[in-house]
Amino acid sequence: MKPSRLPLVTSMLVLGFFYLPIAMLVAQSFNAAKFGGQWNGFSFRWYQELWARDDIHQAAWNTLLIATASTLASVILGSLAAWCIHRYKSRTQRIHYGLIYAPLVVPDILMGLSLLFFFVNIGVSLNLTTIILAHTTFCLSYVTLVMLGRLQDFDESMIEAAQDLGASWPTIIRRILLPLLGPGLAAGALLAFTLSIDDFVITFLVSGPGNTTLPVKIFSMMRRSSPQVINALSVIFMSVTFIIVLLSQRLSRPQS
Amino acid sequence: MRKPRWSEALLSIPSFGWLVVFFAIPTVLVVALSFKPTDLTGSAGSGWTLDTWRSLANPVYPLIVWRTIWLSASCTVVCLLLSVPVAYWIARLDGKWRQRVLLLIILPFWTNFLIRIFAWRTLLHPDGYLKSIGVALGWAEPNDQLLYNNGAILLVLVYTYLPFAILPLYAAAEKFDFSLLDAARDLGATKFQAFRSIFLPGIRTGLLTAFLIVFIPALGSYAIPSIVGGPSSEMIGNKIAQRATTDRNLPHAAALGTLLTITIFVPLGIVALLRRRDRLAAAARPSLPGTLIP
Amino acid sequence: MGAFIELQNITKTFGSATVVSNVSLELNQGEVFSLLGPSGSGKTTLLRLLAGFLTPDAGRILINGRDVTALPPNLRPVNTVFQNYALFPHLTVRENIGFGLSVAQREPSEIITEVDRMLDLTQLHDHATKKPSQISGGQRQRVAIARALINKPQLLLLDEPLAALDLKLRQRMLIELNKIHEEVGTTFLYVTHDQGEAMSLGDRVGVMNHGRFEQIGTPNEVYEHPRSRFVAEFVGDTNLIAATVIPVPDVGNLGLRTDQVGAVEYDLGPQRHHGDVLLTQKTRDIPTGATATLSVRPERIAIRRDPPPIAHEQNTIHGIVEDVVYLGSRTHYRVRVNDRLIEVWKQHRRFLPDYAPITWHEKVWLSWFSNDGYLIVEPTSPA
Numbered sequence: 001m002k003p004s005r006l007p008l009v010t011s012m013l014v015l016g017f018f019y020l021p022i023a024m025l026v027a028q029s030f031n032a033a034k035f036g037g038q039w040n041g042f043s044f045r046w047y048q049e050l051w052a053r054d055d056i057h058q059a060a061w062n063t064l065l066i067a068t069a070s071t072l073a074s075v076i077l078g079s080l081a082a083w084c085i086h087r088y089k090s091r092t093q094r095i096h097y098g099l100i101y102a103p104l105v106v107p108d109i110l111m112g113l114s115l116l117f118f119f120v121n122i123g124v125s126l127n128l129t130t131i132i133l134a135h136t137t138f139c140l141s142y143v144t145l146v147m148l149g150r151l152q153d154f155d156e157s158m159i160e161a162a163q164d165l166g167a168s169w170p171t172i173i174r175r176i177l178l179p180l181l182g183p184g185l186a187a188g189a190l191l192a193f194t195l196s197i198d199d200f201v202i203t204f205l206v207s208g209p210g211n212t213t214l215p216v217k218i219f220s221m222m223r224r225s226s227p228q229v230i231n232a233l234s235v236i237f238m239s240v241t242f243i244i245v246l247l248s249q250r251l252s253r254p255q256s
Numbered sequence: 257m258r259k260p261r262w263s264e265a266l267l268s269i270p271s272f273g274w275l276v277v278f279f280a281i282p283t284v285l286v287v288a289l290s291f292k293p294t295d296l297t298g299s300a301g302s303g304w305t306l307d308t309w310r311s312l313a314n315p316v317y318p319l320i321v322w323r324t325i326w327l328s329a330s331c332t333v334v335c336l337l338l339s340v341p342v343a344y345w346i347a348r349l350d351g352k353w354r355q356r357v358l359l360l361i362i363l364p365f366w367t368n369f370l371i372r373i374f375a376w377r378t379l380l381h382p383d384g385y386l387k388s389i390g391v392a393l394g395w396a397e398p399n400d401q402l403l404y405n406n407g408a409i410l411l412v413l414v415y416t417y418l419p420f421a422i423l424p425l426y427a428a429a430e431k432f433d434f435s436l437l438d439a440a441r442d443l444g445a446t447k448f449q450a451f452r453s454i455f456l457p458g459i460r461t462g463l464l465t466a467f468l469i470v471f472i473p474a475l476g477s478y479a480i481p482s483i484v485g486g487p488s489s490e491m492i493g494n495k496i497a498q499r500a501t502t503d504r505n506l507p508h509a510a511a512l513g514t515l516l517t518i519t520i521f522v523p524l525g526i527v528a529l530l531r532r533r534d535r536l537a538a539a540a541r542p543s544l545p546g547t548l549i550p
Numbered sequence: 551m552g553a554f555i556e557l558q559n560i561t562k563t564f565g566s567a568t569v570v571s572n573v574s575l576e577l578n579q580g581e582v583f584s585l586l587g588p589s590g591s592g593k594t595t596l597l598r599l600l601a602g603f604l605t606p607d608a609g610r611i612l613i614n615g616r617d618v619t620a621l622p623p624n625l626r627p628v629n630t631v632f633q634n635y636a637l638f639p640h641l642t643v644r645e646n647i648g649f650g651l652s653v654a655q656r657e658p659s660e661i662i663t664e665v666d667r668m669l670d671l672t673q674l675h676d677h678a679t680k681k682p683s684q685i686s687g688g689q690r691q692r693v694a695i696a697r698a699l700i701n702k703p704q705l706l707l708l709d710e711p712l713a714a715l716d717l718k719l720r721q722r723m724l725i726e727l728n729k730i731h732e733e734v735g736t737t738f739l740y741v742t743h744d745q746g747e748a749m750s751l752g753d754r755v756g757v758m759n760h761g762r763f764e765q766i767g768t769p770n771e772v773y774e775h776p777r778s779r780f781v782a783e784f785v786g787d788t789n790l791i792a793a794t795v796i797p798v799p800d801v802g803n804l805g806l807r808t809d810q811v812g813a814v815e816y817d818l819g820p821q822r823h824h825g826d827v828l829l830t831q832k833t834r835d836i837p838t839g840a841t842a843t844l845s846v847r848p849e850r851i852a853i854r855r856d857p858p859p860i861a862h863e864q865n866t867i868h869g870i871v872e873d874v875v876y877l878g879s880r881t882h883y884r885v886r887v888n889d890r891l892i893e894v895w896k897q898h899r900r901f902l903p904d905y906a907p908i909t910w911h912e913k914v915w916l917s918w919f920s921n922d923g924y925l926i927v928e929p930t931s932p933a
Binding site (some may be wrong): 006007008010011014015017018019020021022024025028076077078080081083084088090092093096099100102103105106107108109110111113114115116117118120121133134136137140144194197198200201204205214215218219222230231234237238241242244245 | 264265267268270271272274275276278279280281282283285286289299338339341342344345346348357359360361362363364366367368369370371372374375376377378379385415418419422468472473475476477478479483493496497500501506509510513516517520524
């Protein structure tokens with residue numbers, strides 16, 4: 001019985017579809033021409049221009065700072081949340097789970113809007129801190145789900161065995177939980193980090209004047225049409241993300 | 257071992273509390289704000305009113321809502337149509353290749369989505385390559401607009417959300433027992449019949465998840481219509497952002513936001529009902545008479 | 551007095567279900583106690599109560615005179631061999647075994663010596679640096695045992711440790727467990743639903759059902775003198791015949807009037823008596839008219855094509871062979887007597903070339919002696 005060709009063909013088309021704009025971006029970033037229309041020869045000039053732009057450097061720095069801070073916060077909060085939801089099957093935890101799950105179903109714009117109103121209402125001015133608080137909030141849910149998946153695969157009897165052999169909770173955490181759940185934590189952290197550096201809509205709404213992140217900067221640059229530099233910036237941004245993703249893939253590989 | 261209650265409370269408070277403060281309360285705030293009048297600075301004035309909601313009766317809003325639903329639904333349908341064969345194909349690959357292909361699919365997904373939208377804007381630009389190729393092949397007229405219209409939005413929406421659809425469908429397909437399809441063929445079904453009546457129901461949970469995971473975020477799109485959509489292609493997201501930032505009319509934005517939230521509850525409710533029906537059906541299924549195997 | 555390990559009136563409920571019901575048990579130092587019962591009998595709960603993973607709702611647990619009821623598992627001088635072994639996948643065999651000692655912060659040199667000793671005991675020396683995923687099921691089980699024993703616990707709990715192994719391996723491991731016990735002398739509590747394991751390993755066997763002990767005794771006691779119908783049927787196979795006690799003209803025996811096995815003949819001296827009365831050895835005083843159950847094990851019943859010759863204190867019934875199962879070393883027969891099926895096992899002790907084996911639909915005579923059966927008198931009030 002020969003399997004139908006349709007799935008294979010569709011998949012190939014879809015993959016091609018995925019990489020078309022990306023291939024074009026990369027190519028264009030080396031295009032010496034000012035506008036995308038024609039090819040004017042290979043050139044590094046856009047990367048050079050990028051190098052000189054201080055405002056972009058500042059935005060990149062902000063992005064990194066925010067991502068690190070929110071990753072740290074969301075990993076701690078998310079791990080605690082996953083632990084509670086997994087270990088205590090109570091009504092509180094069911095509500096807890098609902099609270100964790102809800103942000104995932106809410107579109108960015110609504111979350112950004114609600115956080116904006118929140119900050120305005122309590123009189124906080126919008127700055128890097130508000131962005132960090134916002135990012136932590138949505139990263140929290142993702143980290144929790146990753147950790148929950150890990151915990152579900154975790155053999156509970158190992159904790160009992162460790163207790164049986166005399167270990168108290170600090171020892172159990174240090175010698176059993178962290179080594180075995182570590183890769184999951186790392187995967188969650190990487191996920192949070194990538195989500196944070198990627199975020200646009202929420203950041204757009206809760207950032208104040210004078211502190212932009214890279215995605216917001218890219219957006220305003222698009223408005224102002226300096227297209228080629230964006231290409232170069234995009235390629236660099238992409239490469240960094242690719243490396244992070246490859247790292248996360250390596251770390252989340254299940255233990256053989 | 258019965259743990260004292262305080263340890264559960266203590267460990268839950270950080271994330272529970274965080275989400276209440278930074279998620280639950282702000283969400284409630286939005287709804288509350290929609291019932292307040294706008295003051296001179298654009299923030300919420302004192303007292304309560306239904307005027308903000310009444311102002312939504314302006315004919316432009318229902319049109320926007322309709323367009324938003326229509327574009328999101330079309331995007332969802334296209335995504336599902338494309339991702340089911342892809343998920344099927346990946347699930348049938350063997351281990352090594354599966355990982356590689358999944359990585360290939362995820363990789364573009366991890367580039368910043370603004371960048372990808374921007375790439376499409378360049379591609380679809382009147383002076384861009386696609387147009388030139390299209391004209392050269394006789395598929396398009398020189399005056400055709402590929403950009404700044406509903407079509408462009410739909411294209412980029414599909415591009416953005418296709419991976420979101422593939423992943424849960426793949427997860428469901430991976431758990432699917434493909435020997436069931438062989439059994440169906442053995443009993444006389446054609447490939448398509450087996451696919452339709454065995455495979456599709458078998459990945460039902462994946463289909464529902466994929467539906468939610470595409471449709472709902474699509475409803476809230478902002479960046480995509482903002483960048484590749486024209487003035488006649490606005491979605492709710494645009495209007496919300498506009499009211500919240502440029503127009504500085506927060507109660508209005510709140511009303512629109514609440515409207516969007518309500519729009520989201522509909523698909524959520526439908527899926528929840530479907531899931532509940534599945535669960536009840538599974539529980540009520542009569543057990544097979546006797547056991548055939550001793 | 552005080553035995554080495556005592557459970558005093560332990561009760562444990564989950565929600566509305568009482569899983570362990572007012573159970574008391576004494577374990578002697580150095581013995582192997584087999585805790586035998588079907589699933590749901592409460593045996594695993596009892597094990598977890600001893601280990602400390604559950605707290606009893608009532609009762610006390612004493613180990614060597616010390617009340618450990620409130621102690622968490624990491625502070626009890628008890629170690630467990632888990633059913634799924636629960637080995638730490640990220641640690642080597644050596645590190646797994648030495649875990650308890652390193653948690654107790656013993657000297658590294660001491661740990662090495664002790665681990666080596668355990669590796670020798672369980673013959674795992676060649677696998678010391680491997681990870682659990684790299685060794686076989688039987689080897690993992692030995693690691694689990696070594697990991698528990700190295701801490702020299704006062705009680706070792708084994709939770710159905712052989713359940714995941716295939717038959718031959720199980721038989722080998724039983725012998726090994728016996729050897730290990732002889733070498734270390736620790737008190738073992740062995741939980742299982744397999745009566746073969748329970749009897750071959752245990753110095754004493756406790757049969758549990760519905761949260762309480764139905765009988766505690768040596769394997770021989772439990773097998774030969776079951777205290778209840780449940781024990782008679784759960785430990786080995788048996789035929790149960792309901793009857794009423796009547797006197798017979800012989801001081802050493804009791805008569806059992808029954809309508810379950812049709813026409814019965816019993817022999818006293820040279821006299822064969824026909825009727826509906828069976829003979830059973832009188833081991834204790836039972837009043838006339840009491841209802842009781844006679845338990846006769848299938849291996850105790852002789853099966854013949856003709857009525858057996860008269861023999862003192864012999865019971866004979868007859869029926870038609872309905873089922874024959876040939877097992878090589880013996881044949882199992884199911885004989886329809888009246889409207890009951892009686893199970894009979896015939897050992898093939900001699901090879902008889904001209905003998906045609908008894909087969910289906912043959913009329914056969916079944917006989918046993920009055921001291922081959924055991925009379926079970928259960929309290930008439932419901933449990």
